[in-house]
Ligand code: C2O
Ligand code: CU
């Protein structure tokens with residue numbers, strides 16, 4: 371049975387109100403597993419988010435206008451869904467800029483309430499970060515600008531208003547930000563946008579009988595909203611026409627809380643070529659890949675002429691006792707790939723891609739530990755006016771992060787990319803050997819993360835670190851740090867808006 375059916379029987383709706391029907395908890399539990407393998411019609415061509423067009427490329431800067439607005443989006447037959455979007459009604463354009471380029475944005479907020487746009491994964495001044503201290507009031511315009519100083523990677527943007535991030539994202543405010551550079555261009559990876567280099571923003575959503583978004587929280591749920599329908603780039607049940615022998619997918623887990631265990635319906639192997647912060651040292655072949663909310667992966671998938679295969683999410687090992695209620699046992703069809711009768715292009719990948727993270731041997735200026743439990747980090751809830759600590763510009767720190775309460779969490783740090791040095795003292799699995807900015811925290815394990823803080827000192831404007839399960843973040847599982855120049859001390863929070 372589909373979860374949706376269970377939700378209807380037991381009347382779980384907005385706000386998580388629960389009325390148990392005749393079968394009680396046992397029936398609810400039994401029905402909570404969703405299996406859509408072979409059930410999805412795949413009737414919509416995968417929409418490709420348009421590339422944002424710069425208004426001007428003057429003084430060496432690319433200037434973009436981004437308008438955040440309410441609207442209506444047609445996801446399925448029947449009424450349109452009330453949504454939010456950026457330069458459109460749902461999601462936003464893909465921004466693309468090269469390393470070394472300057473970017474300037476005019477972010478206009480056309481909503482009836484304050485929101486923000488945070489550039490997830492970007493190395494930039496804290497005042498430009500778009501976090502909870504850079505909200506844009508209703509009707510206002512915010513003009514962040516910075517120079518891109520990091521390698522090619524798939525980054526993204528989304529709102530970050532403390533207490534409302536989950537809601538604002540769920541309504542549709544999410545887009546990709548692709549950074550290019552010469553090194554990545556020289557590799558001959560599939561790179562024609564929308565043809566063999568395909569963005570996939572994967573999100574779960576739940577609809578009511580009028581096709582409006584609802585935010586169901588499973589009975590006894592600990593993660594926040596879990597939807598029973600999977601959207602890719604805003605389409606339910608999409609297909610993609612494959613024309614090349616290799617296709618690069620830029621996967622973003624754009625869900626509020628759902629964990630995906632990606633794989634293909636025939637268990638084919640694919641190559642992981644990049645993670646959050648950029649290219650791996652070399653491709654890693656696998657048939658499964660976990661992505662928790664906020665994480666990205668670039669994978670290259672081989673295709674044969676004429677075939678059809680589905681991208682799926684498989685059941686997960688991270689669920690715990692009642693994990694089924696929050697989607698961990700689900701088997702979900704996500705997107706169908708339909709290969710043409712003849713396919714063009716190369717079938718081989720370069721053996722060497724990038725440079726492996728090199729922080730393992732670095733001198734460590736400070737070690738810190740972070741325990742995530744009960745919507746808090748180290749026993750404290752996020753407070754807008756409390757800066758938790760300062761780090762010294764130019765130094766490397768090692769942060770040991772532990773998930774200590776049995777629920778799914780992950781850990782995201784603003785401004786920097788980090789290297790996962792060890793997991794419980796051991797070398798991490800291959801998917802964690804590249805640069806990351808968000809990492810899934812397996813319950814009880816100790817993750818040792820190394821990061822270098824460079825540039826952009828500001829004692830008064832903090833960056834965030836937090837769990838990227840958005841309800842947890844909104845509930846306070848977040849903290850703030852500043853990057854200090856020589857002789858500087860942690861200051862008092864300045865709000866920029
Ligand atoms: Cu994706 Cu603090 O954010
Ligand atoms: Cu971020």
Ligand code: CU
Nearest residue numbers: 779837839842
């Ligand atoms: Cu969490």
